[in-house]
Amino acid sequence: GGIITQTPKFLIGQEGQKLTLKCQQNFNHDTMYWYRQDSGKGLRLIYYSITENDLQKGDLSEGYDASREKKSSFSLTVTSAQKNEMAVFLCASSSGPQDTQYFGPGTRLLVL
């Protein structure tokens, strides 16, 4: 078994601020994902990384940057936080296409 760790658990930012969310996995999975979860909108893909040093944009990449520092870690940066923004950001990993995705507990973002 393995685990996905996301830090921080809660993130409160100011409008216009650059905010970074971190994700670590010890499954030794090649592929990692960042999703945004909003009520009634499901999970929307922001960025994914097929292998170390790879980055692919998802459907919601505008306003975000990502970095795959090493196989086990994947960071997401909100480039300019929007006022009153509230969402949960979920990190996931999998060993390959069509394989099960394993999710982290999420980072809850609130922008004042």
Add this chain to the structure above:
Amino acid sequence: GDSVTQTEGLVTLTEGLPVMLNCTYQSTYSPFLFWYVQHLNEAPKLLLKSFTDNKRPEHQGFHATLHKSSSSFHLQKSSAQLSDSALYYCAFNTGNYKYVFGAGTRLKVIA
């Protein structure tokens, strides 16, 4: 483009009644289908996924059958339990690492 449509919003059921959560998909290619479940304050986790053959996946009393003719993968259970209350996501993957999720259906089971 690729998309998933699920039963909208909140489904409220009395314990013991059958569960059916609808999922239909639109995809150019023949996808793999998944159901994920997310209990309150927990991470989503896999409930079941479609097979390449005609086997029907089952887990924790839930099952789903992939019908390619109608592009559907509805989730069913014969008798709802209070512990089934959760948010359910249908998703698919077309083999290119990218998953497409539906909006989610919240199931609430009452005594």
